[in-house]
Structures are given as structure tokens and as C-alpha cells.
Amino acid sequence: MAYFTHALRTLLGLLLRRPILGTCVIPLLADGRVVLVRRRDNGLWSLPGGIVDWGEDVITAAARELKEEAGLETLELDRLVGVYSQPRRDPRFHSVCITVAVRVAGQPYPADPREVSAVQAFRPDDLPWDHLSHDHRQHLQDFFKGETVLA
Numbered sequence: 547m548a549y550f551t552h553a554l555r556t557l558l559g560l561l562l563r564r565p566i567l568g569t570c571v572i573p574l575l576a577d578g579r580v581v582l583v584r585r586r587d588n589g590l591w592s593l594p595g596g597i598v599d600w601g602e603d604v605i606t607a608a609a610r611e612l613k614e615e616a617g618l619e620t621l622e623l624d625r626l627v628g629v630y631s632q633p634r635r636d637p638r639f640h641s642v643c644i645t646v647a648v649r650v651a652g653q654p655y656p657a658d659p660r661e662v663s664a665v666q667a668f669r670p671d672d673l674p675w676d677h678l679s680h681d682h683r684q685h686l687q688d689f690f691k692g693e694t695v696l697a
Contacts (some may be wrong), residue, residue: 565631565640569608570595570682572627572647572689573654579667580686581654582674585616586663590679593619593686595643604644616665617657618650628688628695629677635681643687 570593573581594615598607609620624647629640637674656662668674670690675683688695 565633565642567593567598567604568596568636568643569598569604570630570643570645570685571608572624572645572648572686573612573614573616573650574624575650575667576642579651579669580673581616581618581667582658582678583600583662584664584666585679586661589663591666591674591677591682592679593645593682595645597641605646608646608648612648614658615656615662617655618652621649621651622624623647624649626694627685628693628697630681630685630695630697632681632697643685645689647689648656664686 572593575581577647581594583594584590585592594612595608596611596615598604599610602610612618612620617637627645627647629642629644633640635641635643654665654667656665673686675686678686
């Protein structure tokens with residue numbers, strides 16, 4: 547019985563103690579503004595994004611999350627910004643975030659008011675740098691430097 551219990555604990559640890567794969571989107575409007583969402587859970591500004599669903603690829607998840615949170619349509623991939631995997635980058639759990647910049651169309655609005663309290667387009671000089679959630683400051687800095695990172 548002790549062997550079975552140990553084996554079960556080991557198996558559950560392997561299955562459940564894994565980073566969660568997510569995506570963040572840097573939405574770029576035609577005029578160069580970047581769209582951010584204000585999170586309801588912490589009141590901070592954030593890149594739209596979320597968890598990649600089973601059977602979904604990363605770019606599809608990014609487009610879905612962007613539509614669900616900010617009401618915007620993805621026109622095209624601008625570029626891969628980076629893969630962010632620091633264990634404490636998300637205060638809720640260990641997640642690996644693949645961040646992409648995309649060209650978007652539409653009028654931004656809080657499409658999911660349960661999750662997002664506001665959506666706003668910012669000029670690069672007016673971004674709320676001191677009020678960004680998670681590690682999104684780093685994502686945006688990497689984007690504006692033109693870097694693609696593995697962090």
C-alpha cells in the first residue's frame with residue numbers, strides 16, 4: 547500500500563505541478579498606439595492574454611484572448627517578442643507566457659467586463675509604466691527595443 551501511495555503522489559506531482567502555458571498580446575493599432583486592458587482582479591494595466599486551451603495553438607489562443615478581452619480582431623502577426631518563464635512572473639501560479647505583437651483592427655472595448663474593467667489605447671510615450679501587472683513592463687520594454695527574448 548505504501549508503494550502505491552508513493553507512486554500515486556509521484557504521478558500526481560508529475561501531472562499537476564507543471565507550468566501553465568499562456569500567451570500575452572501586444573496589440574498594435576494602425577496609428578502606432580498599444581492597447582492595454584485594466585484587470586478587475588488587481589486594478590492594474592495588462593497586456594491582453596490568457597491560457598492556451600487544449601487543442602489550440604498559441605497564435606489562435608492569442609487572437610481569441612484579444613477578442614474576448616479587448617474586442618479587437620487580429621489582422622497579422624507583427625513578431626514574436628519573447629518567451630517568459632520565470633517561476634514568479636505571475637503571482638497566481640507558475641506560467642510560461644509566449645508574447646506576440648500583432649496588428650489589430652476594431653474599436654477597443656472591455657469585451658469581458660467580469661475580467662476587464664477598462665480598455666485603452668496608449669501612445670508609446672504615455673504607457674502607464676508604473677501601473678503594469680505581472681511582468682508586462684519587461685514584455686513592452688523588450689518589444690520597444692526590438693528584441694526577441696527567452697527569459
